[in-house]
Amino acid sequence: MVFNKLKEKFKGLWADKKTPPPNQEEKKLLSRSLGKNEKYFRDTFNRCSDVIFRKFEVSVPDPVPVLMVYLDGLSSFIVGESVVRSLMNRYLKEKRRGDEPLAEHARDHLISVPEIKPEKDLGKLVDFVLSGDIILIMDGEPEGLVISSRGWEARSVSEPEAEPLVRGPRDGFTENIRTNTSLIRRRLKTSRLKLESLEIGSITKTAVIITYIDGIVNEKLVAEVRERLARIKTDSILESGYLEQFIEDNPWSLFSQVDVTERPDKVCGNLLEGRVAVLVDNTPFALIVPVLFLQFLQTPEDYYMRPFQASFLRALRLVTLNIALLLPSFYIAITTFHQEMLPTSLLLSIAQARSGVPFPALVEALLMEMAFEIVREAGIRLPSPMGQAVSIVASLVVGQAAVSAGLVSPAMLIVVALTAMASFSLPSSHATEAIRLLRFPIMFLAATLGLFGVMAGLLVILIHLCSLRSFGVPYLSPIAPLTLRDWKDVPVRAPWWAMFTRPRLIGYKEPQRQEFFQMPRPPKRRERKP
Amino acid sequence: MKRKFIYICLFSWLILAGGCWNRIEVENLAIASALGIDKPAQGDSNQVLVSILVEKPGEAEEGGGGRGTSGASSQMSGWVNFGEGNSVEDAIRNLSTTTSKRLFLDHSRVIILGEEKARGGVGDIIDFLVRSRFIRLRNLLLVASESTALDTFSITPELTNIFSEEINDLITLSAPRGANTHAVNLKDFLIDLSIYGKEAVLPLLEIRKVPVEQSPENASAASENLQQKYKKNARLKGLAVFKGDKMVGKLDDMETKGFLWIIGESHSGTLTFDILHPETKKPVQATVEMTRATAEIDTEISDGKPVIRVKIDTEGNLGEFSEPNIPILPGVMELVDQGYARNIREQVKLALNKCQKEFQSDIFGFGARLRRQHLEYWKQNNLQENWTNIFPEIEVQVEVKANVRRSGVVLDSIELR
Numbered sequence: 001m002v003f004n005k006l007k008e009k010f011k012g013l014w015a016d017k018k019t020p021p022p023n024q025e026e027k028k029l030l031s032r033s034l035g036k037n038e039k040y041f042r043d044t045f046n047r048c049s050d051v052i053f054r055k056f057e058v059s060v061p062d063p064v065p066v067l068m069v070y071l072d073g074l075s076s077f078i079v080g081e082s083v084v085r086s087l088m089n090r091y092l093k094e095k096r097r098g099d100e101p102l103a104e105h106a107r108d109h110l111i112s113v114p115e116i117k118p119e120k121d122l123g124k125l126v127d128f129v130l131s132g133d134i135i136l137i138m139d140g141e142p143e144g145l146v147i148s149s150r151g152w153e154a155r156s157v158s159e160p161e162a163e164p165l166v167r168g169p170r171d172g173f174t175e176n177i178r179t180n181t182s183l184i185r186r187r188l189k190t191s192r193l194k195l196e197s198l199e200i201g202s203i204t205k206t207a208v209i210i211t212y213i214d215g216i217v218n219e220k221l222v223a224e225v226r227e228r229l230a231r232i233k234t235d236s237i238l239e240s241g242y243l244e245q246f247i248e249d250n251p252w253s254l255f256s257q258v259d260v261t262e263r264p265d266k267v268c269g270n271l272l273e274g275r276v277a278v279l280v281d282n283t284p285f286a287l288i289v290p291v292l293f294l295q296f297l298q299t300p301e302d303y304y305m306r307p308f309q310a311s312f313l314r315a316l317r318l319v320t321l322n323i324a325l326l327l328p329s330f331y332i333a334i335t336t337f338h339q340e341m342l343p344t345s346l347l348l349s350i351a352q353a354r355s356g357v358p359f360p361a362l363v364e365a366l367l368m369e370m371a372f373e374i375v376r377e378a379g380i381r382l383p384s385p386m387g388q389a390v391s392i393v394a395s396l397v398v399g400q401a402a403v404s405a406g407l408v409s410p411a412m413l414i415v416v417a418l419t420a421m422a423s424f425s426l427p428s429s430h431a432t433e434a435i436r437l438l439r440f441p442i443m444f445l446a447a448t449l450g451l452f453g454v455m456a457g458l459l460v461i462l463i464h465l466c467s468l469r470s471f472g473v474p475y476l477s478p479i480a481p482l483t484l485r486d487w488k489d490v491p492v493r494a495p496w497w498a499m500f501t502r503p504r505l506i507g508y509k510e511p512q513r514q515e516f517f518q519m520p521r522p523p524k525r526r527e528r529k530p
Numbered sequence: 531m532k533r534k535f536i537y538i539c540l541f542s543w544l545i546l547a548g549g550c551w552n553r554i555e556v557e558n559l560a561i562a563s564a565l566g567i568d569k570p571a572q573g574d575s576n577q578v579l580v581s582i583l584v585e586k587p588g589e590a591e592e593g594g595g596g597r598g599t600s601g602a603s604s605q606m607s608g609w610v611n612f613g614e615g616n617s618v619e620d621a622i623r624n625l626s627t628t629t630s631k632r633l634f635l636d637h638s639r640v641i642i643l644g645e646e647k648a649r650g651g652v653g654d655i656i657d658f659l660v661r662s663r664f665i666r667l668r669n670l671l672l673v674a675s676e677s678t679a680l681d682t683f684s685i686t687p688e689l690t691n692i693f694s695e696e697i698n699d700l701i702t703l704s705a706p707r708g709a710n711t712h713a714v715n716l717k718d719f720l721i722d723l724s725i726y727g728k729e730a731v732l733p734l735l736e737i738r739k740v741p742v743e744q745s746p747e748n749a750s751a752a753s754e755n756l757q758q759k760y761k762k763n764a765r766l767k768g769l770a771v772f773k774g775d776k777m778v779g780k781l782d783d784m785e786t787k788g789f790l791w792i793i794g795e796s797h798s799g800t801l802t803f804d805i806l807h808p809e810t811k812k813p814v815q816a817t818v819e820m821t822r823a824t825a826e827i828d829t830e831i832s833d834g835k836p837v838i839r840v841k842i843d844t845e846g847n848l849g850e851f852s853e854p855n856i857p858i859l860p861g862v863m864e865l866v867d868q869g870y871a872r873n874i875r876e877q878v879k880l881a882l883n884k885c886q887k888e889f890q891s892d893i894f895g896f897g898a899r900l901r902r903q904h905l906e907y908w909k910q911n912n913l914q915e916n917w918t919n920i921f922p923e924i925e926v927q928v929e930v931k932a933n934v935r936r937s938g939v940v941l942d943s944i945e946l947r
Binding site for chain 1: 637
């Protein structure tokens with residue numbers, strides 16, 4: 001009801017402003033007069049100091065004035081040089097036939113650049129200039145030439161800092177979407193790997209690529225991703241985070257329903273399971289949909305390690321997930337409500353530790369948790385040389401001094417430190433932010449209602465998780481709904497020769513991924529060589 | 531929208547209605563580690579005196595570091611407080627007027643009854659022990675031998691920091707090795723009190739006074755204060771025998787062993803007895819270390835009278851001879867076996883005699899066994915009422931199968947010159 005009213009109101013505002021909807025300028029075509037065209041471009045790029053206009057003459061055989069427009073810094077210098085050199089060559093042997101348009105002649109015979117195409121539309125030509133291409137306009141020609149010359153200073157492929165692995169490839173995505181697609185293509189050498197390009201954002205015109213493996217992916221999923229991306233009408237997409245918030249199933253949930261990674265191997269692994277990845281230009285972070293909650297407890301490394309260690313680590317992460325979410329609340333609940341549940345000697349030592357503390361356990365816990373969050377944020381924001389200072393201040397002042405000053409008890413310090421370490425041990429910081437935030441309401445519940453409150457809070461979270469969906473796939477699957485077949489990859493990680501099938505709810509189009517029964521075993525007697 | 535609102539209201543109401551309201555911080559608790567119940571020395575005999583031993587967190591901690599060095603506090607492991615009241619609950623409420631923190635009984639592990647209280651009957655306090663949600667059924671029950679529960683709280687724990695822990699460990703860890711006491715927790719005691727044909731026993735806790743070593747620096751202080759000369763130690767000595775809810779007497783160490791043989795709760799211990807030297811035919815003392823024992827109580831009716839058969843099957847290792855020159859010849863181990871069995875039989879007889887003739891209290895549960903095996907007989911003779919009268923007269927046959935299996939790390943001992 002309220003929302004509808006607000007909607008009406010905003011609709012009114014929208015109409016009042018009367019801003020022309022973006023991208024609705026009338027189509028302007030290239031004029032035959034170079035002077036007019038030049039004027040148009042000079043007007044368009046008025047006060048744009050990075051646009052270079054270069055005018056020269058081509059003699060084939062009569063001199064024709066030619067205008068070259070490109071963006072300094074975005075266009076490759078080498079391509080520009082080769083274009084100018086090939087056109088200004090005085091000893092051009094090729095003589096154009098009288099009726100052949102100059103543009104066509106230049107494209108087919110003169111300019112030695114792989115990608116080159118004609119374009120009439122002025123608006124599009126401007127867009128090409130902005131994307132880093134060189135445009136070439138010749139006097140008297142109805143078509144300009146767009147010479148592909150995109151090339152700019154870019155970060156080279158380096159190890160992803162947010163997702164380090166011990167074993168696994170060291171390359172990570174960069175800000176250049178072409179590099180990123182090449183990193184994926186290099187791993188999936190199949191024509192079934194599809195890369196659909198889109199452009200989102202009326203000002204940023206950010207290139208977005210939907211990628212999937214045809215035949216494995218569910219087409220409905222691709223259509224849904226396409227549709228949700230097409231719905232976005234905004235002026236800017238600066239990072240994949242913008243997109244993520246536009247396409248989530250439940251935008252008000254604390255839990256992220258889209259996975260984010262800067263690892264090409266992770267993207268490829270997910271594509272092979274039947275997921276869709278969305279690459280966004282100018283950011284190394286790609287989106288992966290649909291995502292399951294338990295995926296946030298997995299790392300690509302799980303698949304590279306031997307299955308025993310990987311399974312152990314997965315179990316460990318389940319434990320740390322619970323510690324990160326519940327340990328402070330359990331401490332509060334037990335020390336303020338359920339003292340009878342502790343062994344006597346532990347209770348006595350906690351009582352002694354707390355004897356000088358002026359605050360109730362909840363306030364103590366909140367103080368320390370806030371201190372921890374502050375330290376963590378400070379550690380992220382500070383330039384890395386200052387990191388040491390943070391750690392010294394944090395450990396000495398916040399930790400030791402707080403205890404010796406009697407502000408907090410050592411037991412609480414242990415609890416907070418363990419919680420912090422547990423939350424760091426979870427692989428995806430993107431997903432654990434929900435855990436981080438939920439810790440506080442559960443602490444309040446624990447302080448008002450004891451373990452009963454903790455359980456009530458947990459139930460609410462669980463119900464919410466059960467109701468979540470990521471692009472139609474239940475968030476808690478394969479646990480709820482139960483898919484026993486997929487448990488080979490959830491509580492444990494089965495050896496590779498036992499992972500016959502893709503996840504049932506995601507990769508059902510081509511469920512089998514390998515031959516059965518490939519367990520390595522010694523050769524049978526008659527096969528053995530003498 | 532409306533519906534959602536209603537759901538949210540219902541849910542929050544659910545939470546608020548069922549929460550745990552007694553929020554209290556740990557440091558505001560007076561953590562009682564032991565509960566003592568006595569009859570007041572003077573005044574109304576209907577009143578009870580409840581004493582508590584409150585652990586002081588700091589001291590329990592310090593005790594771990596330098597034990598016994600901290601003068602006054604080494605006398606007591608915590609803080610003892612007591613209060614009188616018309617009932618236990620009342621007494622505990624009265625206690626709280628002198629306890630600055632909230633009394634927290636959940637951590638008490640030991641309940642000690644003063645001997646006078648036990649002899650006077652525990653029927654009036656049992657209901658509190660069952661009903662109170664603070665008292666765990668796993669609490670150990672003890673009777674303070676010839677003293678009050680309040681006095682036992684002055685015992686200094688030596689190896690642990692907490693008095694109740696010391697008593698608990700004494701009963702559960704070390705006492706089974708001597709086989710002269712029997713751990714009884716509240717649940718066992720309540721069962722014994724409530725079933726027909728079985729009487730309750732409780733271990734006896736004795737205060738043993740040990741002279742403190744007179745180090746030169748505290749010698750003068752000790753002579754000023756005579757009480758400082760002694761350090762109080764806890765000692766488990768025998769069992770308190772109940773009849774109904776009243777304590778009627780005590781079993782000494784030997785009788786306790788006999789009792790444990792019969793109920794099959796003898797787990798470890800040594801027996802010393804004489805055998806004849808195989809060559810010189812002189813009596814030689816042998817000690818056997820018991821390793822395993824089971825007992826079976828069987829009942830049967832012969833000539834209209836119940837007969838109880840106790841079968842004890844035990845094994846042991848040869849511990850020592852009092853003379854080194856005994857060769858383990860064929861037949862020597864049989865002699866040891868026989869001596870072992872004879873010794874057990876003697877102990878059992880001691881216990882049986884005392885209970886049948888002196889206390890007339892069936893602590894062995896013969897009646898309960900009879901009732902289970904011969905319910906018709908039990909009903910016909912109205913034994914529910916009469917069992918205590920019949921018990922002293924019934925015949926108990928004891929059959930002991932003793933087997934000494936191993937002779938230690940040597941066969942023959944060394945021969946002395």
